Amino acid sequence: MTVRTRFAPSPTGYLHVGGARTALFSWLYARKHGGKFVLRIEDTDLERSTMESVNAILEGMTWLGLEYDEGPLYQTKRFDRYDEVIRDLLARGLAYRCNCSRERLDRLRDEAMKNKQKPRYDGHCREREVSADEPHVIRFRNPDTGIVVVDDLIRGRVTFNNEELDDLIIRRTDGSPTYNLTVVVDDLDMRITHVIRGDDHLNNTPRQVNILQALGVNPPQYGHVPMILGDDGSRLSKRHGAVSVMQYREAGFLPEALLNYLVRLGWSHGDQEIFSVDEMIELFDIDAVNKAASSFNSDKLLWLNQHYIKQESPKRIAHLLSPHMGDLGIDPSRGPDLVDVAEAHQERANTLVEMAEMSAFCYRDFEAFEEKAAKKHLRPAAREPLLRMRDELASLGDWTAEILHAAVDKIAVELDVKMGKVAQPLRVALVGRAASPGIDVTLFLVGKQASLRRIDRALEFIDQREASAG
RNA sequence: GCUCCCUUCGUCUAGUGGUUAGGACGCUGGCCUCUCACGCCGGUAACAGGGGUUCGAAUCCCCUAGGGAGUACCA
Numbered sequence: 001m002t003v004r005t006r007f008a009p010s011p012t013g014y015l016h017v018g019g020a021r022t023a024l025f026s027w028l029y030a031r032k033h034g035g036k037f038v039l040r041i042e043d044t045d046l047e048r049s050t051m052e053s054v055n056a057i058l059e060g061m062t063w064l065g066l067e068y069d070e071g072p073l074y075q076t077k078r079f080d081r082y083d084e085v086i087r088d089l090l091a092r093g094l095a096y097r098c099n100c101s102r103e104r105l106d107r108l109r110d111e112a113m114k115n116k117q118k119p120r121y122d123g124h125c126r127e128r129e130v131s132a133d134e135p136h137v138i139r140f141r142n143p144d145t146g147i148v149v150v151d152d153l154i155r156g157r158v159t160f161n162n163e164e165l166d167d168l169i170i171r172r173t174d175g176s177p178t179y180n181l182t183v184v185v186d187d188l189d190m191r192i193t194h195v196i197r198g199d200d201h202l203n204n205t206p207r208q209v210n211i212l213q214a215l216g217v218n219p220p221q222y223g224h225v226p227m228i229l230g231d232d233g234s235r236l237s238k239r240h241g242a243v244s245v246m247q248y249r250e251a252g253f254l255p256e257a258l259l260n261y262l263v264r265l266g267w268s269h270g271d272q273e274i275f276s277v278d279e280m281i282e283l284f285d286i287d288a289v290n291k292a293a294s295s296f297n298s299d300k301l302l303w304l305n306q307h308y309i310k311q312e313s314p315k316r317i318a319h320l321l322s323p324h325m326g327d328l329g330i331d332p333s334r335g336p337d338l339v340d341v342a343e344a345h346q347e348r349a350n351t352l353v354e355m356a357e358m359s360a361f362c363y364r365d366f367e368a369f370e371e372k373a374a375k376k377h378l379r380p381a382a383r384e385p386l387l388r389m390r391d392e393l394a395s396l397g398d399w400t401a402e403i404l405h406a407a408v409d410k411i412a413v414e415l416d417v418k419m420g421k422v423a424q425p426l427r428v429a430l431v432g433r434a435a436s437p438g439i440d441v442t443l444f445l446v447g448k449q450a451s452l453r454r455i456d457r458a459l460e461f462i463d464q465r466e467a468s469a470g
Numbered sequence: 471g472c473u474c475c476c477u478u479c480g481u482c483u484a485g486u487g488g489u490u491a492g493g494a495c496g497c498u499g500g501c502c503u504c505u506c507a508c509g510c511c512g513g514u515a516a517c518a519g520g521g522g523u524u525c526g527a528a529u530c531c532c533c534u535a536g537g538g539a540g541u542a543c544c545a
Binding site: 008009010012042043044045047048102105109112113114115116117118119120137155158159160161164165166168169171172173174176178179180182183198199200201202203204206224226227229231261264265266267268270271272273290291292293294295296297299300301302303304306310345346347348349358373377408412418419420421422423424426427428433434435436437438439440442 | 471472473476477482483484492495496503504505506507508537538540541543544545
């Protein structure tokens with residue numbers, strides 16, 4: 001039997017990290033076992049489902065590289081099929097019409113709560129003849145006794161008492177089917193073998209198993225993955241920063257970093273932290289998924305992102321960096337090769353956004369000297385080294401990092417000072433602050449014209465400062 | 471309230487009866503060094519609590535506490 005897994009989001013928002021991880025686990029399981037991964041859109045809630053959400057989810061999955069083999073299938077296109085199943089259940093007495101009023105249902109719930117009981121429908125309409133012509137819902141006749149055993153791939157054996165369950169609604173008054181019915185029919189029709197989903201569905205599982213049983217088929221294997229919590233241990237939400245997968249792209253994260261972070265959240269393979277997608281597929285094991293919920297830790301994600309920025313080729317980084325440069329109003333084609341710029345900053349940036357910000361100096365003059373850096377390095381003592389550097393640089397024919405390194409070295413030796421005495425003022429002159437790539441690379445990226453111009457500007461700054469200091 | 475699930479450093483986790491309880495992020499001391507960063511070496515810090523079972527429990531059982539989910543004509 002080939003493994004078939006699915007991801008079945010409801011299109012009521014963007015793809016968030018929790019959903020993405022569930023999708024990832026499901027996808028990995030299918031890939032590992034040479035199976036199929038299908039995408040299904042659970043849009044039976046006509047009120048809340050939107051096309052924008054569908055697109056946002058697809059976009060997120062594409063960015064992460066979670067490609068699906070079948071789908072997307074839309075539940076709204078399968079209403080005829082659900083009706084067929086409902087009619088069959090009705091005909092066999094396994095479902096029935098119910099016209100209990102809201103008021104009655106509310107009263108039932110209140111009474112149950114008052115008696116410290118679990119609220120459940122009392123089966124009032126089970127034996128009543130409710131006409132098909134009047135408004136009604138259809139309920140599934142749940143077994144009254146016995147137990148439902150779910151051998152969960154992650155949780156192990158979980159047992160539910162049928163007495164705890166009630167007759168759930170499978171078709172609304174407006175004729176639309178509800179989740180617990182559609183999910184069962186779809187998983188059945190799509191021949192899903194392994195249902196990997198969030199553990200908020202664990203409590204639904206026995207109901208679904210009962211429906212499956214009424215349909216005369218065996219349930220698939222279930223694996224309920226725990227939730228993801230925010231940094232502070234509370235439920236993940238907007239106030240924890242980005243929760244939408246696409247927000248991470250905008251924030252300058254690499255998809256492989258997010259994927260790597262997500263796979264390690266609740267799953268592990270010994271002490272290994274870094275996993276390529278191929279390794280994930282090879283090593284992933286649903287048994288090794290943790291039972292406990294885990295907290296999302298942005299620092300670790302950042303570390304992974306930095307790791308991948310360092311690992312990837314400068315060419316790919318440059319490609320990914322480009323749009324972020326555009327966000328700053330910079331056209332990377334006007335200036336140094338972005339690949340060189342990216343390479344120079346690969347070990348220095350945690351995100352592509354950071355990289356864009358710290359490498360802006362390569363393409364345009366900075367606004368002003370950073371106060372602290374200027375105060376420390378652009379002082380009268382720096383005038384001599386800067387003047388000498390200016391002359392030296394102006395005389396240079398070729399402009400390569402190697403030659404530039406020799407030039408800085410030469411001035412330091414001539415002045416009999418440590419390299420820092422020359423390099424730091426020069427650095428502040430070139431980038432406006434005290435941190436940048438190696439001074440030779442920095443000079444190279446800024447280019448000859450701009451370097452001379454900025455050194456002049458720094459010299460002026462020193463003069464003015466001296467003058468105003470009196 | 472009721473049902474179900476969960477509980478190892480701050481966080482992610484290893485660990486499946488005998489370990490100085492390991493790794494990673496973070497934080498931190500140092501080295502490297504033209505700055506920042508990278509890298510390298512070191513440090514910090516955990517078995518929720520209480521009972522059992524056992525020669526021996528992070529590991530098995532029970533209870534308590536704490537967290538989470540469900541309890542919808544949402545999914």
